Amino acid sequence: MPGFTNHQKDWLTRGGSLTAHLRTLGAVDVRVTREAVDLPWPDEYAALRLAPRAPAWVREVVLSVDGVPCVAAHSVTPLAASGGTWQAMRRLRTRPLAELLYADSAVARSALVSRRVTARHPLFALAAAQVAGHAPYAFVARRSVFERHHAPLMVTECMLPALWARLAGGADARGVHPARERGALGHTASRAHPAKESGDRAGR
Numbered sequence: 001m002p003g004f005t006n007h008q009k010d011w012l013t014r015g016g017s018l019t020a021h022l023r024t025l026g027a028v029d030v031r032v033t034r035e036a037v038d039l040p041w042p043d044e045y046a047a048l049r050l051a052p053r054a055p056a057w058v059r060e061v062v063l064s065v066d067g068v069p070c071v072a073a074h075s076v077t078p079l080a081a082s083g084g085t086w087q088a089m090r091r092l093r094t095r096p097l098a099e100l101l102y103a104d105s106a107v108a109r110s111a112l113v114s115r116r117v118t119a120r121h122p123l124f125a126l127a128a129a130q131v132a133g134h135a136p137y138a139f140v141a142r143r144s145v146f147e148r149h150h151a152p153l154m155v156t157e158c159m160l161p162a163l164w165a166r167l168a169g170g171a172d173a174r175g176v177h178p179a180r181e182r183g184a185l186g187h188t189a190s191r192a193h194p195a196k197e198s199g200d201r202a203g204r
Helices: 006-013 018-022 087-091 122-128 161-168
Strands: 028-038 056-065 068-078 107-109 113-117 139-148 151-159
Touching: 006 139, 006 151, 006 161, 018 028, 018 056, 018 068, 056 087, 056 161, 068 122, 068 161, 113 122, 122 139, 122 151
Parallel strands: none
Antiparallel strands: 028 056, 056 068, 068 151, 107 139, 113 139, 139 151
8 A cells, every 4th residue: 555654554454343443542422414315426336236326325424532533434325225224324323333234244344445535536525524724635535335135335434634643643552454455445346254353343
């Protein structure tokens, strides 16, 4: 992953629950910024197996550590799935999404893919709204697809500058993990491996 810092390589490739990892840094809270029927982003249709302009259910949240926004997240599933297989997603409120993802053996997760995100991508505006002062030229983000009974749920997580600042200050005592999964933030194949991982029971 050329051009990424060691902390970025580590956090972009960590498996399991992102919120569980954030809890090693401090108290985490989930703030919902949007839940609505909407169109997926152009680069989401393929992985969701949706026709162009097919509607979806979108949930967007901010994960804060000790009151400071550290991650902006965007989750999307076909509208039909949000009333069926993934209907519990509509009832989460401020509970983390991983309550649905990491305790269910029927859920499989694709490989993580990551990239830098500039103002050309709609994720940039979502992240920039959580940054005090000027936003950076680019954010770094990761994405994967969870699948349950053949219904996809795509989760995109954008790391904010406050996370990297906190890690640079030595808040993370876990060290750096070797890079495991990487790729472009485009089409993501699903049905790769089970989502449930030992030790992770709560997260985004």
